[in-house]
Each structure stands twice: as structure tokens, then as C-alpha cells.
Amino acid sequence: MAKEQAAPRKRSEGAGASPARRASDRGHYGRLSRERVLASALQLVDREGLSALSMRRLGAELGVEAMALYRYAASKDALLDGLVEALYLELEEQLAAGPEPGTTAVDARARASAWRAELHRIARATHEVCLAHPQVMPLLSTRMLAVPLARRPLAVLRHHERVLALLQGAGLDETRSVAVFRAFTGWVLGYVSVELQAMVDNPEESDPAFRLGLHRMPPQELPRLRETAATLAEQGGPGDLAAGLDALLDRFVRVEEEREPRQNRTGPDKPPTRDAQD
Amino acid sequence: MAKEQAAPRKRSEGAGASPARRASDRGHYGRLSRERVLASALQLVDREGLSALSMRRLGAELGVEAMALYRYAASKDALLDGLVEALYLELEEQLAAGPEPGTTAVDARARASAWRAELHRIARATHEVCLAHPQVMPLLSTRMLAVPLARRPLAVLRHHERVLALLQGAGLDETRSVAVFRAFTGWVLGYVSVELQAMVDNPEESDPAFRLGLHRMPPQELPRLRETAATLAEQGGPGDLAAGLDALLDRFVRVEEEREPRQNRTGPDKPPTRDAQD
DNA sequence: GGATGTACGTATACAGCGTAAATATACGGC
DNA sequence: GCCGTATATTTACGCTGTATACGTACATCC
Incomplete structure (x- = not known):
């Protein structure tokens, strides 16, 4: 952003947008x-x-x-990083827009997991922003793999900071907050990626099977995939994103209590999940 | 892509392994x-x-x-898809290598969730293959977004089929198996992506903080991120991958699993989805 | 006023890219 | 030997990112 009023300066600081003149x-x-x-x-x-x-x-x-x-x-890559930055700015903006006041009295339990609700809000907003710019999505994964943490756009780093602050503010120690951070980031990114996977082969076609291009898939080798493709082509929406996030948070936040003994349990013990919202 | 073997020769040449000729x-x-x-x-x-x-x-x-x-x-894009295919072939190979015999008597519970163990095996193998080819990883996300389902390499489709068969073989109806499929795919992809994110800024440097390039990050704006960066730079490993997978499966599948697992019943529709807020 | 320094945009050029089209080469079978 | 064909080369075109050099419009100071 250029500054509003340009003080008279002698050197450099190229002629900011003094109000009288427009670009x-x-x-x-x-x-x-x-x-x-x-x-x-x-x-x-x-x-x-x-x-x-x-x-x-x-x-x-x-x-x-x-x-x-x-x-x-500075380069085309920098331009691409700028696009990523633009997405995160949009995300920031959207998060700032509706902070979900919740001014009514809340009991201790709800207050205690306000950070959980906030994580849900972030996840949902991320989902929305990505769906709004599906073509940019590949950059999100790609640039993260190419650009080291410290060189990422500031908006990206601010976003990381925000999530970390949320977790550590909830009392998680460093090890656990990092685990949750990674789970959160990975789940949201992965979920949105899958949500945006290309499914339609021929948009012109009206018949669903042809639209999906199922005739290209060998029937006897891929029976279920062919049968399921139509359902697979639908989007999961924000509901499953939230459900999965809840599941992950339940697991990774509670790990402390049980500590290590987890491998392939399929036990019927159910996590006391839903405490964040509603 | 397209033409795989365009050699429908009528004359000999198809005489099995003619040993005389080597490339x-x-x-x-x-x-x-x-x-x-x-x-x-x-x-x-x-x-x-x-x-x-x-x-x-x-x-x-x-x-x-x-x-x-x-x-x-047929084109450079097709070559890239070929790389993706190569990764999936490697994955297939690795899965075929160690099928974990487990021929000993297993109780009903273990048998019932054999498919769960298999999902873990797939997740872990995927993790390993991706870590073995970190440079190819970007293609996994990118090409999936660019190439419609029906045009993906056969090895990719076989992999999808395998997972779907596992789920539907476990008795999940179509809706639910698709939900689990997406959760599985998204989680594994996202987890591995986060695992491979670039963290090191300057590999030459010995001091950890400089290695990470922390001096590039504004301290007062990103306090926690700076403090946590070192831990963040470590990898989560297959343990957290499995833990998260367990959590997701518990959430998305539990209703079915608690009833007779082998039978194909459509469970009572308690959707695994729930709305986060609002 | 004019001169000057600097920020901004242009002009030109180059090596490399993906790939269409035409051409040369080496083989198997006659 | 010859022929047909699968295979690899040659040539060429339009496009890419970007280094370098240059022109130009402005702010400032004399």
C-alpha cells in the first residue's frame, strides 16, 4: 500500500500516491x-x-x-509466491470479517474449547477460499514444498503464527502443539486437495457416465471404482472437513493422557468428542 | 498417453521371449x-x-x-503422469512384498478389522514411497488436480480400486465408503505434504537458527513461530500418520464397525458429519 | 527557469523450452 | 539383394523467463 500523504522528501521513496493524483x-x-x-x-x-x-x-x-x-x-517464482500470499490475505480478511462474537454468557466448558471452535472457523474459511480459487490450489501445495519456511510470504507466516498461538494459548506444550499443528495443516490441505480433484472428463456430455469418462476405465479391473465414481465425483463439503478435524483434535490433544501405547487399536472406546460448539 | 502397445504384429516377433535380442x-x-x-x-x-x-x-x-x-x-504432461505412475507402481510393489501373512489363528475382532490394518499398511507404504522421492511429491497433488479421474494412469486407478474394495468389502455402503475414501486419501496426502514441506533455508549453516533462516522472520510479529520452528522442522514420522488415520477411521466408520462387520448392511444413518458451528 | 538524480517502463537479445513436420537410419522378413 | 516399417534425427517455429541497456517522466535543488 502506498502512503496517503507524501511528505516532501529529497531522495528516493518514489513519489507516493499523494492524494491529488491518481495512477x-x-x-x-x-x-x-x-x-x-x-x-x-x-x-x-x-x-x-x-x-x-x-x-x-x-x-x-x-x-x-x-x-x-x-x-x-523479482522472478516468476516470486510472482507465484505472491499469488499464494494473495490467497492468505483473502483468508485473513475473511477471518477478520466474521469473528463470531458469541457475546452471550458461555459456560466454562465452551470457553475452554473456544480455541477449538476457532480452528474450525479457520478450516472452514480455508476451504471456502480454496474453492473460490481452484486454479491456484496447486500452488499451495507446490510452493510449500519449494519455499523454506523462513522465506514464505508474510501472510503465510502470520497464518502459521495464528494457529500456533491458538494451540499454545490452549495450554498445549510445544511438542503437542506442533503435532496438532501438523495434523491440522495436513488435514485441511489434504481434504481440500481431494475436494478439488478433477473428476469430470468431458463437461459437454450430459450423460453422467460419459461426463466422467468411465468408458475409458477397464470394467473388469476396476469394478468398484466405476460404480462409485459418480458418488466420488460429488464434493464432501465442509461437513466432513469439520468431522475429520474434530476426530483429529480429539486424538492428538488427548495423547498426553494416555501417552504412548497407541498403535493399531480398533477399540470401541469413544472419544468424548463434541464439546466445541453448537 | 494413449497408445501403449501399438504392436499388433501378425508375424512372429510375439514369440514370447526371443532371447537373441537385447536392447x-x-x-x-x-x-x-x-x-x-x-x-x-x-x-x-x-x-x-x-x-x-x-x-x-x-x-x-x-x-x-x-x-x-x-x-x-505423448507429451511432457504425459511424461509427468508417467512419473506419478512410476510412484504408484513402486507402491504396489512394496505392498505386494510384505503382505503380513498372519496365518495364525486370529480372533473375530482382529479378523473384523483386518481391512483397517490393511489401510494402515497402505498409508505407511505411501508415506515411505513419497519420502523416498520427495521431488516427485509435488506431482502427486498437482497432477491429481489436473487430470480427470478417468484419465489417470492405470496404476493410480488400481490403487483407488484397492482402497475402495477394502472399504466396501468391510461392509460400508457406497456413501460411507466414499466418505472414508476421501478422508483416507486426503489425510495421507496432506500428512505427507506437510512432512515434506521445506524447512531448511541454508543447509550449509551449522547453527540451527541460521539453518532455518529464522533471522528473516520479524520477531515481534511471529514470536511463537520462531520459537517453535525448530520442533516444527522435525518430521512427525509414521506414528502420527497412523494415529490420525485411526482417529479418522474411528469417526467416519465406527457406526458400521460396531455391528456385524462382515455383512453388507446400510447402517442407521447417523451421518458422520456434523456442522462445526453456526 | 534549467540541471540533475532517480524511479519507472521499454527495447532488444539470448538461451532454453515443448513439439510439429520432414527426413534419415537400421532392422526383420522376403 | 530389396522392401516395409519401427525407430531416431534434423530442422524449424513460437513461446518462455530474464539479463542488459536504454529511454523517459517525475521530484528536487540551484
């Missing part, structure tokens, strides 16, 4: 900004997919030569 | 094969990363011009 007024100076570049890139990717994003194409989209973009993103 | 015997004829191409590609990616994989480079690796590869992979 569109200028000849061809100051047309760009990091926000404009990233917004345009996001829009382009949403519209035409990741493979449509090239420096030249994005430049054209902004009425500018490709090289001009390098002033706002 | 290495020939001048420059028959040097290649799909297996050799994929194996070399996998090796190249393992060694130098995905970005090192180009048609020309891979050709050079095999002592061949780039265009020669197009006989064995």
Missing part, C-alpha cells in the same frame, strides 16, 4: 503497483488457469511490457 | 523403452529436481535426441 492520470508513470500486479495475476489465473500466466501475458493484461513486472516481483 | 546389442535401434524412459526420468528428478526435467535433458541422459522420447510419452 491513471499519469502518462505512463506509476501505472503499476504490487497490488495491481498480483490482483491481475490472480484474476488471470482464476479465469484461464495457471498455464496462462506468463510474464508477457500478464504484462499485456496490464498494458505494459513483460519486463516492467520485474520491479514488483 | 544393448543394437546400433541405435530399440535403445529406448517406456520403462527406460520413465526410470531415467525418475532418477533425474530424484537427483536434480523437477525443474531439471526437460525433454532435451532427459534425451541427453539417455543418449538420444529429445524428439525420440515422444514415442514413449
Whole structure:
């Protein structure tokens, strides 16, 4: 963001947006900004997919030569990281929008697991943001594998911090909060990935079986998959995301009590789950 | 993809293993094969990363011009799908290797949840295979989002079939088996992704904090993340993977499992889903 | 005013990419 | 020997990311 009022300065600090002048007024100076570049890139990717994003194409989209973009993103990879950042900013915004006041009196139990409700809120918002930008989703997994923690966009790090603070604020020690952090991150990421998996083979087709392209799958080798494909193609929605999250939290938060003896138990002992909300 | 064996020769040649000819015997004829191409590609990616994989480079690796590869992979994307396929073949192989005989008498309970143990086995093997080829991991998420179900490599579809058969063989109806399938797939994928996230910023550095590049993170804005980063950089290992899987299975499947497990009944619909809040 | 320094965008160029098309080569069977 | 065909090469085209050099519009100071 540019600063509002430009104090007279002698050097550098390129002519911030002093209120009287708008970017569109200028000849061809100051047309760009990091926000404009990233917004345009996001829009382009949403519209035409990741493979449509090239420096030249994005430049054209902004009425500018490709090289001009390098002033706002050091490389194409940095631009991609910018897209990831944009998603996390959107997530932040959405989380800030509805903090679920819950001003009414709450009993101790509900207050105690307010952090659990907050995790659910984050998971759900993440789900929504990702579904809103399905084409960007591949970047979320890909860039996380490529960019070391310390070099990730600030918005991403803030998000990590937020989750960690939630867990440690709930009294989890470092070891356990890390375990829960990983379980949370992994589950949300994995669930959304599966939710967005490509299923439709031929969108033109009306017949469900042909739409899915089932005729391409050898019938005797993949009987159940063929039968189940239609159901598989539906989305699980936020309900199963929440259910799984509950299950994971129950397990990973309570591990402390029982400590180690867990391997392949299938015992009928049920976790005292649902305490967070409703 | 497409043409696998385009050799419906009528004349001999199909005479089983004609031992006389080996690929290495020939001048420059028959040097290649799909297996050799994929194996070399996998090796190249393992060694130098995905970005090192180009048609020309891979050709050079095999002592061949780039265009020669197009006989064995219809496009670069098809080659990438071939890499995914290679991973799943490795997974299949590993699963076939140790089927955990368990021929000794087992009580009913153990038999009833044999499918659960099998899911754990699959999860663990997946974990191992992915950790063995970390550079290929991005493809697993990426190609799944890009390639519709029906066009995925056969080995991938066989894997899906295997999991589905396991679930439906355990008596889960279609709706529930799909829910469990998605939870399983998502959890394993997400867990492994998080496990492989890049953490080390500067491998040369000996001091842990510098290795992680913590000096790049604003201290007052990200206090917990900085404190926790070292622990976060460790891997969770297969233990937490199994624990989370157990938790998810308990949640998504328990209703069925408590009744007679072998029979295909449609359980009382208590959906495993529940809404988080609102 | 004009000169100057700097931020911003352009122009040009290069190596590498994926791949379509035409061409050369080496083999199996006659 | 020849022929048909599976295989690999050659050539070429449009595209990519980006290094470098250059022009240009502005803010500031004399």
C-alpha cells in the first residue's frame, strides 16, 4: 500500500500516491503497483488457469511490457509466491470479517474449547477460499514444498503464527502443539486437495457416465471404482472437513493422557468428542 | 498417453521371449523403452529436481535426441503422469512384498478389522514411497488436480480400486465408503505434504537458527513461530500418520464397525458429519 | 527557469523450452 | 539383394523467463 500523504522528501521513496493524483492520470508513470500486479495475476489465473500466466501475458493484461513486472516481483517464482500470499490475505480478511462474537454468557466448558471452535472457523474459511480459487490450489501445495519456511510470504507466516498461538494459548506444550499443528495443516490441505480433484472428463456430455469418462476405465479391473465414481465425483463439503478435524483434535490433544501405547487399536472406546460448539 | 502397445504384429516377433535380442546389442535401434524412459526420468528428478526435467535433458541422459522420447510419452504432461505412475507402481510393489501373512489363528475382532490394518499398511507404504522421492511429491497433488479421474494412469486407478474394495468389502455402503475414501486419501496426502514441506533455508549453516533462516522472520510479529520452528522442522514420522488415520477411521466408520462387520448392511444413518458451528 | 538524480517502463537479445513436420537410419522378413 | 516399417534425427517455429541497456517522466535543488 502506498502512503496517503507524501511528505516532501529529497531522495528516493518514489513519489507516493499523494492524494491529488491518481495512477491513471499519469502518462505512463506509476501505472503499476504490487497490488495491481498480483490482483491481475490472480484474476488471470482464476479465469484461464495457471498455464496462462506468463510474464508477457500478464504484462499485456496490464498494458505494459513483460519486463516492467520485474520491479514488483523479482522472478516468476516470486510472482507465484505472491499469488499464494494473495490467497492468505483473502483468508485473513475473511477471518477478520466474521469473528463470531458469541457475546452471550458461555459456560466454562465452551470457553475452554473456544480455541477449538476457532480452528474450525479457520478450516472452514480455508476451504471456502480454496474453492473460490481452484486454479491456484496447486500452488499451495507446490510452493510449500519449494519455499523454506523462513522465506514464505508474510501472510503465510502470520497464518502459521495464528494457529500456533491458538494451540499454545490452549495450554498445549510445544511438542503437542506442533503435532496438532501438523495434523491440522495436513488435514485441511489434504481434504481440500481431494475436494478439488478433477473428476469430470468431458463437461459437454450430459450423460453422467460419459461426463466422467468411465468408458475409458477397464470394467473388469476396476469394478468398484466405476460404480462409485459418480458418488466420488460429488464434493464432501465442509461437513466432513469439520468431522475429520474434530476426530483429529480429539486424538492428538488427548495423547498426553494416555501417552504412548497407541498403535493399531480398533477399540470401541469413544472419544468424548463434541464439546466445541453448537 | 494413449497408445501403449501399438504392436499388433501378425508375424512372429510375439514369440514370447526371443532371447537373441537385447536392447544393448543394437546400433541405435530399440535403445529406448517406456520403462527406460520413465526410470531415467525418475532418477533425474530424484537427483536434480523437477525443474531439471526437460525433454532435451532427459534425451541427453539417455543418449538420444529429445524428439525420440515422444514415442514413449505423448507429451511432457504425459511424461509427468508417467512419473506419478512410476510412484504408484513402486507402491504396489512394496505392498505386494510384505503382505503380513498372519496365518495364525486370529480372533473375530482382529479378523473384523483386518481391512483397517490393511489401510494402515497402505498409508505407511505411501508415506515411505513419497519420502523416498520427495521431488516427485509435488506431482502427486498437482497432477491429481489436473487430470480427470478417468484419465489417470492405470496404476493410480488400481490403487483407488484397492482402497475402495477394502472399504466396501468391510461392509460400508457406497456413501460411507466414499466418505472414508476421501478422508483416507486426503489425510495421507496432506500428512505427507506437510512432512515434506521445506524447512531448511541454508543447509550449509551449522547453527540451527541460521539453518532455518529464522533471522528473516520479524520477531515481534511471529514470536511463537520462531520459537517453535525448530520442533516444527522435525518430521512427525509414521506414528502420527497412523494415529490420525485411526482417529479418522474411528469417526467416519465406527457406526458400521460396531455391528456385524462382515455383512453388507446400510447402517442407521447417523451421518458422520456434523456442522462445526453456526 | 534549467540541471540533475532517480524511479519507472521499454527495447532488444539470448538461451532454453515443448513439439510439429520432414527426413534419415537400421532392422526383420522376403 | 530389396522392401516395409519401427525407430531416431534434423530442422524449424513460437513461446518462455530474464539479463542488459536504454529511454523517459517525475521530484528536487540551484
